[in-house]
Amino acid sequence: MYNENISKEHLEYIRKQNIKKTAIRVCQCLLLIMFFVLWEAAANLRWIDPFIMSQPTRVLKTVASMTSDGSIFTHTGITVLETIIGFLSGTILGTLIAIVLWWSDFTSKVLDPYLVVLNALPKTALGPIILVWIGGTTGSIIVMALLVSIVVTILNVYLAFESVDEDKIKLLTTLGAKKPQILTKVILPANVPAIISVLKVNVGLSLVGVIVGEFLVSKAGLGYLIIYGGQVFKMDLVMTSVLILAVVAALMYLSVNWLEKKLTKMR
Amino acid sequence: MEKVVEIKNVSMNYHTMQGETQAIRNLSLDIKNGEFVSIVGPSGCGKSTLLSLISGILRPTSGSILVDGEPVTGPSGNVGYMLQKDHLFEWRTILKNATLGLEIHKKLNKESLAHVEHLLDEYGLADFKHHYPKQLSGGMRQRAALIRTLATNPDILLLDEPYSALDYQTRLAISEEIWLIIRKEKKTAILVTHDIAEAVAASDRVIVLTGRPAEVKNIHEISLTCDTRTPILCREAPEFRRYFNDIWKELDIHVQ
Ligand SMILES: Nc1ncnc2c1ncn2[C@@H]1O[C@H](COP(=O)(O)OP(=O)(O)OP(=O)(O)O)[C@@H](O)[C@H]1O
Ligand SMILES: [Mg+2]
Numbered sequence: 001m002y003n004e005n006i007s008k009e010h011l012e013y014i015r016k017q018n019i020k021k022t023a024i025r026v027c028q029c030l031l032l033i034m035f036f037v038l039w040e041a042a043a044n045l046r047w048i049d050p051f052i053m054s055q056p057t058r059v060l061k062t063v064a065s066m067t068s069d070g071s072i073f074t075h076t077g078i079t080v081l082e083t084i085i086g087f088l089s090g091t092i093l094g095t096l097i098a099i100v101l102w103w104s105d106f107t108s109k110v111l112d113p114y115l116v117v118l119n120a121l122p123k124t125a126l127g128p129i130i131l132v133w134i135g136g137t138t139g140s141i142i143v144m145a146l147l148v149s150i151v152v153t154i155l156n157v158y159l160a161f162e163s164v165d166e167d168k169i170k171l172l173t174t175l176g177a178k179k180p181q182i183l184t185k186v187i188l189p190a191n192v193p194a195i196i197s198v199l200k201v202n203v204g205l206s207l208v209g210v211i212v213g214e215f216l217v218s219k220a221g222l223g224y225l226i227i228y229g230g231q232v233f234k235m236d237l238v239m240t241s242v243l244i245l246a247v248v249a250a251l252m253y254l255s256v257n258w259l260e261k262k263l264t265k266m267r
Numbered sequence: 268m269e270k271v272v273e274i275k276n277v278s279m280n281y282h283t284m285q286g287e288t289q290a291i292r293n294l295s296l297d298i299k300n301g302e303f304v305s306i307v308g309p310s311g312c313g314k315s316t317l318l319s320l321i322s323g324i325l326r327p328t329s330g331s332i333l334v335d336g337e338p339v340t341g342p343s344g345n346v347g348y349m350l351q352k353d354h355l356f357e358w359r360t361i362l363k364n365a366t367l368g369l370e371i372h373k374k375l376n377k378e379s380l381a382h383v384e385h386l387l388d389e390y391g392l393a394d395f396k397h398h399y400p401k402q403l404s405g406g407m408r409q410r411a412a413l414i415r416t417l418a419t420n421p422d423i424l425l426l427d428e429p430y431s432a433l434d435y436q437t438r439l440a441i442s443e444e445i446w447l448i449i450r451k452e453k454k455t456a457i458l459v460t461h462d463i464a465e466a467v468a469a470s471d472r473v474i475v476l477t478g479r480p481a482e483v484k485n486i487h488e489i490s491l492t493c494d495t496r497t498p499i500l501c502r503e504a505p506e507f508r509r510y511f512n513d514i515w516k517e518l519d520i521h522v523q
């Protein structure tokens with residue numbers, strides 16, 4: 001592929017591809033900058049009401065004051081922590097249940113219709129019930145995050161377990177393996193990528209659960225700031241929190257992505 | 268020679284909601300120690316089923332199977348089974364793949380590990396021990412799969428169309444190599460194949476099965492005159508064609 005004398009044509013091709021790549025990056029940045037500039041200008045020129053729509057400089061001021069009193073870190077930290085606990089427990093518990101279903105075909109057949117219904121049900125509808133049962137604590141928020149991600153995890157991981165090549169299992173059987181060994185030697189290792197991709201989905205889902213939970217519990221976290229800001233009409237606080245949330249969500253997604261690359265490289 | 272596998276009046280029926288399939292009917296067969304036996308028969312006649320029964324992963328509906336004089340009750344380290352594809356686990360290195368059987372039998376120790384490493388060195392995989400399967404060619408992967416089978420030191424090897432996933436050239440080369448390894452390690456081998464030439468070239472006996480349900484249709488004792496008894500060289504033997512034609516005719520009747 002990489003011969004010594006690369007042809008002119010090929011050089012030209014590479015140059016064009018690189019130009020295209022740069023152009024895409026530049027446009028992406030420009031779009032973001034333009035968004036904020038327009039927003040700022042629109043507010044200054046009173047095309048929009050900055051009291052309702054807020055504006056970038058007000059957001060920056062809010063960030064500055066929240067940084068100086070440290071509240072930005074507490075609230076963001078709480079949301080991040082709850083989300084991490086949520087998606088880790090959702091993924092781990094979901095995988096454990098998927099193992100049970102894989103182990104017992106009978107159980108999986110019995111539970112199948114219930115899982116289908118639970119999967120279709122919007123889990124956030126259960127929020128008020130959880131709040132009443134568990135109370136206005138962090139516990140409720142984590143359970144919320146867990147609920148949002150667990151059913152999808154069970155279904156996806158179970159499906160992945162079931163789609164392991166029958167012949168790989170046959171091979172292990174010929175080597176004398178019993179069910180526990182089939183689980184540990186092929187089912188689990190073969191599905192590490194599937195479980196990580198579920199983890200990736202769960203980051204987003206669990207964040208939904210956490211924010212809804214924080215809306216309901218209303219004590220701390222970015223979700224709380226958003227709902228509180230809305231109630232007392234501090235739109236600067238709402239916008240700031242939403243923007244921080246966007247950054248946090250992206251960062252968490254990227255870290256799981258990075259983890260995935262690390263883990264798949266090892267194999 | 269002593270018998271290592273005795274199949275006595277074995278029948279095997281499969282049951283599914285669609286119905287009952289009789290795969291094997293009243294089949295009897297003995298395999299002697301150190302023999303290389305090939306089994307040929309029409310597609311779907313029950314060849315793989317027969318190997319699964321010998322390996323102990325399936326139980327016959329009736330009849331009995333003895334390996335080394337003992338009734339088969341389940342998979343044992345004494346019978347190695349090689350499937351059509353290599354099924355090397357892509358998340359394990361070649362060495363780790365090769366020790367899989369030992370891990371399962373909880374017999375992975377210094378000596379057994381040394382034995383596996385020796386096999387890998389001996390059969391050209393020394394430099395690939397710590398590589399992952401996808402870094403190996405099809406032929407090398409098949410060799411690695413054979414070493415995984417040999418690791419538990421079985422006396423009997425069951426080979427179910429082990430080369431059919433390979434292209435023709437590789438297939439000729441690897442079937443020669445694997446034949447040599449099996450002979451060198453002094454194993455008894457039962458090979459299922461669709462390739463009559465391969466069966467004749469490699470075997471002491473070729474067993475022709477009928478269409479489903481499988482019964483023994485005929486047994487050919489193969490004796491080829493050639494200087495060095497290896498599959499590729501023996502394809503030149505004068506008797507080769509005759510065996511080939513006889514077996515081909517026997518199979519052909521049932522293909523029609
Ligand atoms: N698990 C099973 N359940 C039901 N029927 C089966 C099962 N396995 C095999 N059969 C049926 O039993 C018969 C024999 O199958 P088997 O795989 O032993 O044949 P084969 O000779 O190895 O075929 P091939 O030449 O295609 O490899 C076939 O008709 C097959 O459909
Ligand atoms: Mg078969």
